[in-house]
Amino acid sequence: MAIEELIRIGETIYNKYIDDWKKEGKRVIGYTCSYAPEEILQAAGLLPIRLKAIGSSETSKADVYMPKFHCTFSRHLLDQGMSNAFDFVDGIVFVNSCDQLRRMYDVWNKLVKFPYQTIMVMPYSYDKEDFEWYLEHEVKKLKSDLETAYGAKITDSSLSESINIFNETRNLQARLYEMRGAKEPRINGVDTHKIITAATSMPKKKYNELLKASLEELKKRPGITDYRARILIGGSMIDEPELLQVIEDAGGLVVADVLCTGTRWTTDKVETDGDPLYAIAKRYYDHQPCPRMTMVYERKRDFVLDQAKKNQVDGAIFSKIAFCDHHSGDNVLYQEDLEKEGIPSLLLDRDYRITDVGRFRTRIEAFFEKLGK
């Protein structure tokens, strides 16, 4: 079944699809943030894979360099890098996402060497000139650097082809999200998250085929009705959906999210008319923003409120990876604004991976009680 296949792929960092790709003599490129313009990487003939620290249980190698109060995602990632877990990639594109990830790159650059590794700089402000600078100095530079590093030629037609494939991915994912957000969803939050994550772990073309088939399979499934509460989740990025599992084990159903590894990654599409490189740059610059973009709080809030209402949620659960500043800044404000709309929220602190399930279960069950569910 296609669904099971995608769910399985969503739990991996390396899998047979990547293996097949490599066996054809083609290259793989890693990236660390949803601000990395994947379409360009793919247009260079590379397979873009988002680096995840799936299965990483410790950070002791990274901890030699980074203190305990550095975010655990950065440290798990660095630790995995130092432990050769990403040796299947041929290069990496980092982004100056936040202080913790950009400094992780600075340390990585000293300790882990890939033939090609770079950091892309994303401005913090929204003037059109800032966008032009980004297009000119970061996006075009990435394109020419990739061409040099991999002897590839990135053409308008390869970019357009790439855009079409990604847009299809995002269209199909939007349909999956619609099913998840239905009154009687045909799929739960955990499986949805894994299916979405799978898109970052395999070639998109193949993914689209499997997702299309999955959507057909889902249509035949009965809707889920025996849930206590409809929940929106937000906050720091999630790879392994342990938190969603706890919520759903406690009887909740995750019907919406505002995660960069979820809805925010898949929502915005690239324009198909005009210069393709420009269109890609525009999409990444302008897509539904990360909390790092503090000038556009209203836009971030509207998106949260919109997702909450559209999916008729009973409550929201925002978690942040311990020591993440940006999400701490936003989660509190979202809580205020959701409360005004009569939607209670729960704020949680967690590690990148959740292993102390009991603590979360207690708090989430208490939250459901509070919701009267």
Next chain:
Amino acid sequence: MKPVPKELEGIELFQRYLTTFNLINIALTNFKTVEDLMAAAPEILKTLPEYDVGVFQSLRPDIVIAAFHPKNRNVVLKCAQAQIKFWQGIIDDIKADKPQLDFWFAQGPELFRALGFSPLCTETTLVASAIYQDGCEDATDLFRSKGFADHICTANVAYPGYVMNGNWKVPHVMVKPGTPCPSSNLAYQAIKKWYGNDYIMYDSTYYLDEKGLAHQTDAIRRAIAKLEKISGQKLDEAVLRQQMKESNQTYALCGELLELRKNKPNPDPGMHRILDLLMMVTLLGEPSCTEYFQLLVDEAKERVAKGVGAIPEGKKEIRALHTWALNAYMPDLYHWLEETYGMTYLTCGLSYFVNHQVDTSSADSMVEGWAQRIMNFTMERQSMSFGDVWVDDMFYLAKNWDADCGIFAGNLSCKQGWAMSKLLGDRLEDELGIPSVRFEIELCDKRTCPPDEFKHRIGSFVETILTNSKKRV
């Protein structure tokens, strides 16, 4: 947090600062020693208004004692006298409803004056941290009580706390570069959401080269256009020129002072570094700022001529480079280190001002020069760009100023600084043979590393590595 009396609504903190600097002025002008002051205090207090008495009693004794030390007193007095005028000016401007502009510290106020604003640096909350027994932890806690994390920089979140409580008037506009840092960005975001004031963020360059300068200059030009709309006043070239000519002189003296610290022993007392920062963010562009640095330079030169330093005569010097920055809640620590261990203060990530002279021939050249200064402003330069910049700068300073050790008393919330601390320490050790110590503090919150623990951390380091001898207590 204590409620603000109606008559001090929006200006309580500034009034407190004004009173404090007035008291410091009276104390240092009229008394030779702290003992003289304390002997006369009961009588003087009887003559002072109740408010002033309260402020006097809230002062941290250690900083008052350190201020009276012969090597410190002239400079502290100079700073206090300049600050009196500054805070009086802020209060007057607020009462006159002049457009108030709150800005993040890594920018000079000159440009904002030329745009018709009353510029106020949001990190001047460090004064409260340094001077009052209660510090600014109450304001920090008030902001955090909304649910914000406890690992957000305390130099940035006392400000929203004071605004929330009414000690600090909501500004017309807030201005900051995009990086650093997450703490200030999220604090400003929250204030804008709650109070609806304008908030202008201009992009900071990640690159410190020519192209980076062009981008930075362009970003600032756009910010100027937005600010002109808010103040309703065009950039006044004459005011800017006068301000930049003045700040050129200040920067030249900063450079000279840094050079003077190459002398052995270092002639420049370490407690003044926090005053340097305060003067730069409040009065840069004004003659009083230049006069302040002139006094520092003159005193340092005088000591060099006499062959003495900022440490007791006969004491062996230990030259310390503070590879993160200073602490705000106990600046007298640096005085204590000089007196106790002969440990002098070379510079740090919050007092390393690189002399950059601005071409004042045109408005364009001045804006570009201002941009150049922002890019190289202490801490801004080291933290907005690649980690190597931080490491390279500290390495350069350690090498050329002949440091004996690196002290990374790192702000817990400054993760981007911490991430480089091990690589920096290794480089100092491997290439220069300089040992380092690293431990966690919080810039404006004494609870993370209380004063005694701070002293103990550095003291043990000195006794363990640097002198290999012990001290009789």
Next chain:
Amino acid sequence: MHFSIGMDIGLVGIKGVVMKGENIVAQVVKDTGVRPALAAKECYEQLLSDADISSDKIQAHGVSGWGSKTLSFDFDIEYLPDVVCLAKGAKWACPTSRMVVDVGAQTAKVARFDGNGSVKKYELSDKCASGTGRFLEIMSAALGLKVNNLGQIGQAASKLVEISSQCSVFAESEIISYVNTGEKTEDIVNGINYSIAKRVSTIIMRVGIQEDIIITGGVAKNDAVVRYIEEMVKVRFKDYGVDPQMIGAIGASLTAQQT
């Protein structure tokens, strides 16, 4: 030969020795309890009585440890930096050693020193309980076990339950989760031992690994932790025939003699 006394005031225990030159005459360990000053006094008196000498025979007193500066004594005493004492004691216990790893209740310390016992570099654990004896205390309490038995219990494990929480508060609830999901106690203990060994190894790697290394402090008595650290940093700790938690006190005594 002169007599000297060294005391190491730890968070959990006060360790004291009487030495005659380089030889131990008496040694005492007392619980620090809630009144460290009283415990220190008792420790001192018991040292004198065990050594069967009067206080006027003691030529030097050295005290170190977290609590040392909060205490006052009615005799002249040297307050000594912990790491200095540790290095001195390590050098005494194992003359060829050049590195010491000390895992105490409150802090883990790693120091590199030269042939004279002078410290060249050291690092302490982060300001949190993970990576210290305190972590073991919290975890053993959560499991209802005695902390001293963790080494033995862990070695009976058939598998490793990995504790991946970074914070000791999170970790405590994590192990309770494992109890609830039916993991065997010994396997969880194995995970706890492994976890603390990881933290300590990280600090060792920060200082830079050195051959001729010894391990001291209360946690050094937990064989399982010691073996794990050896595996992780790929060295073997040198044996020395002294109670590992006495090294700081011995160093304090020796350092005080040299004044």
